[in-house]
Amino acid sequence: MNLNERQLEAVRYIGGPCLVIAGAGSGKTRVITSKIEYLLDTCGYPGYSVAAVTFTNKAAREMKERVFRSVSPEAAEGLIVTTFHSLGLRIIRSECSRIGLRSNFMLFDEHDKEILVRSVLGELQPSAGADDFSKEDVERILGFISSCKMDMVEPEDSQSRAEDGDGILCSKVYSRYASMMRSYGALDLDDLIYLPVIFFRSHPDELARWQRRLRYILVDEYQDTNSCQYELLKLLAGERQAFTVVGDDDQSIYSWRGARPENIDLLIRDFPDTRVIKLEQNYRSTGRILKCANALISANSHTFGKKLFSAADFGPKVNVFVTKDDERQADLLSSEILGSTYMHHSRWKDYAVLYRSSHLSRIIEKAFVRNRIPYRISGSVSFFDRSEVKDFLSYFRLILNHDDDNAFLRVVNTPRRDIGAATTEKLGIFARKHGMSMFDAAQSALFQKEVGANTFRALGEFCEFISGRTDQAEDDARGMAESLADDLGYGAYLSSSSKNEDIASIRMRNVEQLVSWLTEKLDGNPREHLEPQSFEASVHSLCTRDMLEHSSLGEDDEELDQVQLMTLHASKGLEFPYVYIIGMEEGVLPHQSAIDEGDVTEERRLCYVGITRAMRELNLMEVKTRRGAGRSMRRQGENDGDGKNRRGSPDDSKMTESRFIGELPSEDLDIHNETRPKTEDEKAAEAKNVSMLLKEFLQSGG
DNA sequence: AACATAACAGTTTTT
DNA sequence: CTGTTATGTT
Numbered sequence: 001m002n003l004n005e006r007q008l009e010a011v012r013y014i015g016g017p018c019l020v021i022a023g024a025g026s027g028k029t030r031v032i033t034s035k036i037e038y039l040l041d042t043c044g045y046p047g048y049s050v051a052a053v054t055f056t057n058k059a060a061r062e063m064k065e066r067v068f069r070s071v072s073p074e075a076a077e078g079l080i081v082t083t084f085h086s087l088g089l090r091i092i093r094s095e096c097s098r099i100g101l102r103s104n105f106m107l108f109d110e111h112d113k114e115i116l117v118r119s120v121l122g123e124l125q126p127s128a129g130a131d132d133f134s135k136e137d138v139e140r141i142l143g144f145i146s147s148c149k150m151d152m153v154e155p156e157d158s159q160s161r162a163e164d165g166d167g168i169l170c171s172k173v174y175s176r177y178a179s180m181m182r183s184y185g186a187l188d189l190d191d192l193i194y195l196p197v198i199f200f201r202s203h204p205d206e207l208a209r210w211q212r213r214l215r216y217i218l219v220d221e222y223q224d225t226n227s228c229q230y231e232l233l234k235l236l237a238g239e240r241q242a243f244t245v246v247g248d249d250d251q252s253i254y255s256w257r258g259a260r261p262e263n264i265d266l267l268i269r270d271f272p273d274t275r276v277i278k279l280e281q282n283y284r285s286t287g288r289i290l291k292c293a294n295a296l297i298s299a300n301s302h303t304f305g306k307k308l309f310s311a312a313d314f315g316p317k318v319n320v321f322v323t324k325d326d327e328r329q330a331d332l333l334s335s336e337i338l339g340s341t342y343m344h345h346s347r348w349k350d351y352a353v354l355y356r357s358s359h360l361s362r363i364i365e366k367a368f369v370r371n372r373i374p375y376r377i378s379g380s381v382s383f384f385d386r387s388e389v390k391d392f393l394s395y396f397r398l399i400l401n402h403d404d405d406n407a408f409l410r411v412v413n414t415p416r417r418d419i420g421a422a423t424t425e426k427l428g429i430f431a432r433k434h435g436m437s438m439f440d441a442a443q444s445a446l447f448q449k450e451v452g453a454n455t456f457r458a459l460g461e462f463c464e465f466i467s468g469r470t471d472q473a474e475d476d477a478r479g480m481a482e483s484l485a486d487d488l489g490y491g492a493y494l495s496s497s498s499k500n501e502d503i504a505s506i507r508m509r510n511v512e513q514l515v516s517w518l519t520e521k522l523d524g525n526p527r528e529h530l531e532p533q534s535f536e537a538s539v540h541s542l543c544t545r546d547m548l549e550h551s552s553l554g555e556d557d558e559e560l561d562q563v564q565l566m567t568l569h570a571s572k573g574l575e576f577p578y579v580y581i582i583g584m585e586e587g588v589l590p591h592q593s594a595i596d597e598g599d600v601t602e603e604r605r606l607c608y609v610g611i612t613r614a615m616r617e618l619n620l621m622e623v624k625t626r627r628g629a630g631r632s633m634r635r636q637g638e639n640d641g642d643g644k645n646r647r648g649s650p651d652d653s654k655m656t657e658s659r660f661i662g663e664l665p666s667e668d669l670d671i672h673n674e675t676r677p678k679t680e681d682e683k684a685a686e687a688k689n690v691s692m693l694l695k696e697f698l699q700s701g702g
Numbered sequence: 703a704a705c706a707t708a709a710c711a712g713t714t715t716t717t
Numbered sequence: 718c719t720g721t722t723a724t725g726t727t
Contacts, residue, residue: 055716056717057717084717085717086717135721189716189717190717192717193717253715256714256716257716257717356714357714358713359713359718379715379716416704416705418705419704420703420704420705421703421704422703422704423703451703452703454703455704567714567716569714569715570715570716591715592714602715
């Protein structure tokens with residue numbers, strides 16, 4: 001199966017912990033899939049005794065596909081190939097009674113969490129109004145809570161992290177947040193890892209059961225593990241220490257999410273017997289691209305020095321395109337890709353446009369539409385993040401469980417029922433005081449005097465509506481789900497709230513898709529061996545597993561011939577013949593926040609990831625001016641002499657070239673600067689290109 | 703007290 | 718483009 005010596009060693013070594021330092025393009029996914037195959041076919045491990053863990057759903061899906069292509073379904077029976085979070089969910093699902101969690105627990109998304117934190121804040125500081133806390137405040141607190149969980153810090157111990165008054169508040173909110181979550185029977189994403197660790201630490205017998213089941217564990221993208229995930233790995237691996245982790249410290253780009261690249265060093269300290277195997281032969285890129293990548297990354301410090309080499313051609317120079325602004329950049333990008341497809345007879349999907357932040361794709365998109373270039377943006381809004389989907393999930397949740405205050409808050413006034421913020425505020429206070437749910441509070445006679453008659457009537461009608469659906473769901477969940485949109489007048493609500501009727505119908509389709517998803521669970525699907533499930537179980541799996549695993553929709557049309565637009569983060573693990581990295585400017589590629597923090601090493605790795613995606617050709621693009629970028633570093637009077645620039649001159653900031661371009665060997669760069677008059681040589685080269693294009697075009701019989 | 707309308711600003715990366 | 722904020726209206 002064509003593995004090189006190092007790769008083979010990594011596959012065959014199962015005697016103890018194994019750390020594979022795998023440079024970009026060195027075939028690490030192949031090592032993992034081959035190793036699974038080896039364990040199953042050659043070593044006779046039963047499928048259910050092996051788990052391969054990745055970080056993204058995409059990677060998990062890809063790996064599953066590859067493994068099932070080469071291993072028989074019987075041998076792979078029970079094999080686990082999922083994300084860390086899904087594995088955690090699986091553990092929690094099977095242990096929930098022992099964890100002390102209701103079996104119908106729900107996953108809270110960002111929005112749910114925000115609502116909860118706001119309510120906790122209101123409780124902790126009754127004097128302050130709900131609006132005293134901005135979105136940033138809430139996000140900062142949520143960030144604190146999240147990083148605590150990722151570092152295995154329990155609420156009681158989180159005060160030590162709090163240096164100032166703000167931290168003390170965070171810690172207090174964390175405590176209350178945790179107990180509220182518990183009483184709701186709700187989990188956040190961090191809990192999916194955190195809870196199993198806590199559970200296993202205090203239940204050695206249950207841990208032993210899992211250890212007996214999982215005889216071998218493989219972890220991809222190990223450099224992205226956070227402390228909590230590493231802890232889970234250590235616990236599951238136990239005495240046997242039978243695991244392989246594959247990672248690349250130079251591709252650690254998720255430290256903002258708690259990832260600890262130091263876990264690579266920690267592993268060697270914790271498991272001194274670890275066999276370390278380095279994969280340095282790159283099978284992806286040209287020699288020149290690797291030379292640039294190596295040059296760039298050498299500016300960072302390393303514990304495991306490694307130098308990628310390639311047997312491929314040295315390849316063409318790296319192009320650097322300098323344009324006046326991003327609109328011009330988008331046009332140039334379009335024409336470059338158009339020209340290149342003619343020149344190389346390549347397909348759209350051979351091209352990738354990568355960028356630091358997602359909003360940079362907008363201008364490119366517009367240009368691609370103008371120029372009829374088919375494209376696909378990955379990492380756009382996920383299905384479960386759409387407001388109409390969340391509305392319906394909340395309806396289902398509330399119909400299932402009247403005590404679900406978050407669901408209540410989300411839908412009590414959607415569609416409009418004349419129940420606003422003031423009323424829900426009062427409801428919250430009243431419910432807390434009497435220790436009841438908001439749903440019950442809304443119907444309580446005592447609450448009647450708190451609000452006006454109209455409002456109370458609206459609340460009553462709402463609760464009655466929900467109760468009616470609950471009754472209906474008892475014997476006809478399918479019918480209830482299918483008529484819910486009509487009964488709510490949701491279509492009319494969508495038409496009035498979306499500007500465009502087309503958008504309204506797209507949203508309605510999303511709702512219909514969600515409903516049909518639910519009904520398929522209710523009815524079961526013999527073709528896919530799905531047993532019919534209760535309403536409760538169906539909603540539960542929609543709000544946990546499906547939410548987690550169907551994160552980004554539209555990734556199924558992967559095989560369409562389209563130019564790929566994505567963030568640098570999303571590009572990790574992928575490869576493309578032709579890569580364009582746009583926005584190569586200070587403040588954009590080393591992102592401003594990183595510059596402010598005084599540490600751009602992760603940004604450099606991000607750039608490294610982008611560069612190493614390229615197989616044949618790499619193009620970098622930078623602009624001279626950008627609107628509203630960076631902090632108001634506006635300098636008047638520095639506009640070019642030709643009078644007024646049409647596009648708001650005073651607010652355009654001058655951009656400087658990304659330092660990362662300067663870190664590349666200049667002899668490997670081919671600079672195309674539109675903002676400078678062209679030299680005769682450049683003109684000649686361009687003319688040559690045009691004539692080549694023409695020739696190609698004529699030859700292709702056009 | 704809730705809503706409609708307009709005006710506005712600002713967008714790091716994601717399970 | 719979308720979610721948030723300020724204003725006037727019912």
